[in-house]
Amino acid sequence: MNLITLKSLETENLKSIIDTSVRIKENPKKYADLLTGRKLYMLFEKTSTRTALSFGLGFNELGGMYFMQRWQDSNFTVGEIEDEVRYVARNVDLILARLKSHKDLENMAQASPVPVINGCCEKYHPTQALADCMTVKEIFQTYEKTIVYIGIWNNVFNSLAASFTRLGGRLIGVCPILNPATVSESEAALIVNHTENLEWYKDITPETLKSLVDEADVVYTDTWVDMEFINNPKYKSLKDDRMNQMGQYQVTSVLLKDSNAVVMHDMPIHSGYEIERNLVEKHINTILRQGENRRHVAKGIFTFLLGIEL
Template sequence: MSKLLSANSRVSRFLQTFRSCPARGFSSVSLKGRSCLTLKDFTSEEIKKMLWVSADLKHRIKQENEYLPLLQGKSIAMIFEKRSTRTRTSTETGFALLGGHPCFLSTQDVHMGVNENTKDTARVLSGLCDIILARVYSHSTLEELDKEASIPIINGLSNLYHPIQILADFLTLQEHYGSLNGLTVSWIGTGNMVLHSFMMVAAKLGVHLKIATPKGYEPQKSVIEEAQRLSKQHGTQFVLTSDPMEAAHDTNVLVTDTWVSFEKEEEEAKKKRLKDFEGFQITMQTGSVAKPDWTFLHCLPRKTEEVDDEVFYSSRSLIFPEAANRKWTIMGLVVSLLTDYNPKIPMIKF
C-alpha cells in the first residue's frame, strides 16, 4: 500500500503543481457581479478560475504571510436560517482577513420571513452591504433574494445545492493528488444537496463520478439528467447504483454525508432510515476494493453510522484539510464575485 502524504508533504506537493506556463484564457475570465446559487450556472473555466484564486490567496496569505486587503471597505450580510460551524466561521474569518466586515444575521436578528418579506429584505440589504451569503432551508428563498437584490448572492447551503462545500472538496483533492483530471470520486450515501453539487461540477473538472444510494434515496431526476448531459459533454464516467461496493470499486475518493437530518426526526423515521442504509457505512472493507491511494471526504458534522472511526481518523481521511479549505474557497469565491482580481501564482494543474 502506498504511503499517504503527511500534512506538510501535501503542502509541498501542492506548491509543485503550479504550472510555470502562463494561464492563457483564464486571466480574462471575470465573475465580478455574478451570484453563485449553484455551480450548474458556471463553466469549467469559471470554476477553475474560482479554485485558482482560492489557491492563490491561500498561498500568498498562509505561505508568504502577505496582507491582502482586497475587501477593504466592503461588507457581507450573512443570513443563517440554519446553524453552522464551518460556513459561518470560514466566512467571518475569511472576509475579515481580506479587510472586509462580516455581519452575521440569524433568524433572531432579521425580519425576513416574519415581519418583512424576502423581497424587501433583499432590497434593504442591497443598500447596506456589498454581497449576501444565505444559508437557508428552501432554494427558492435564494432565488427570490437573487431576483430582488442588486448585489451578488451566495448559496451557503439550501435543500438543493451546497456549492461552497464542493469548491473546498475539489481544492483539497487538487492539493492532495496534484491534479483532478481523471480522478474517480465515489459517493456512498443519500441523494442530497452536497451530492447534487458534486454532480454539477465533477465532469467539468474531468472527474469521474460514481454514486451509490439506497433505493428511494436517489438524487433528484432533473439533477441526474443534467449530470448525465455534462458527463457526455466532457467525456467522463457517470454511474448510478444501489451497491456501495460497486461504487467503491477502483475509486480514488470515497465520500459520504449525514444520512439523518440535521433537525430532529421522529424516532420511528430515524430507525427506518438507518435500516434502509444498512451496508452503506464506509469502513476499511469498503476501501479494500478502491485504488491503493484512496482517500476519504466528509463535509461534517459526522455520525459513526456513516463512517467508522478507523476510516474517519485515519491517514486516508482528508476531512480536516477539507474543512480548513472552506475558508480559502469562500475567500476565493467572494473575491471573484466582488473584484477583478487575477492570481499572482501560476495556474494550478487541473
C-alpha cells in the same frame, strides 16, 4: 452575478475560483487588504459551523468586515424577502444566506442588487463542492481522478455533479436513496443522462461496490439525514428508516481493505452510521483539510463575485 448553483457558472469560472483560492491560500499576507472597506452580511436559517466560520474569517482575513444574523432574530421572518434583502443590500457588498428553501434563495438573489451566495439549501451546497474540488486538486495535482460517493443523493452530491465532472473528474454515485427535497428519480435520471463523467448506482451488489471502491481515488460519504432533522424527535421515524436502509452502505475498514483511496466527508460526521470511527481518525487530516478549504475557497468566491482581479 450570484452563486446559487454551480450549473450557472462556466467551467472556466469554476477553475478560476479554485485557482484564485489556492493563490491566496499560498500567500495570505499579500492579499490581506484585498477587501478593505467591503462588508459581508451572513444570514442563517439553519445551523452552521464550517460555513459561518469560513466565510466570516475568510472575509476578515482579506481586510473586510462581516455581520452574522440568525434568521429567527431577523425580520425576514415577518417581512417579504424581496423587501428585506433590498434593505440589507444598501449596507453591504455581498450576502451569504443559508436557507431551508431554494426558492427563497432564488427570490433573494433576484431582488438583491448585490451578489448572493448560497450557503447551503435543500437542493445545492455549491461552496462545499468547490472546496472539495480544490482539495482533490491539492492532493493529486489534478482533477482527473475518480470519486466514489456512497450515501444519499443530496445537495452535496448535486453540486459535485455540477462541478467535479466538468473539471475532468469522474463521479460515481452509489445512492440507493434520493433525498426527496433535493431531487426526484426522473430529475436524477435526467442529470445522469446529460452529465459526462457521472454514473449513478441505485441498486448495487456488495461485490460491485467493493470493486468500485478498490479502483477509487476518493471515497466520499455524507450524513444520511439532513442537519435540521438529525436530532429532531419529530423525525425519529425518518431517521430510523434511513439508518435501517443505509446500514449496508456504511464506509468501513472492510470495504476499504484493498483500496488506496483517501476518504472525504464534508462534516458533521455521525460515526457508526455513514462511516466507522476508526476510518474517521485514519483520514482525519484529509477531512479537516476539506473543512479548512471552505475558508480558502470562500476567498476565491468573494473575489470572483466582486470582479476583483489579483
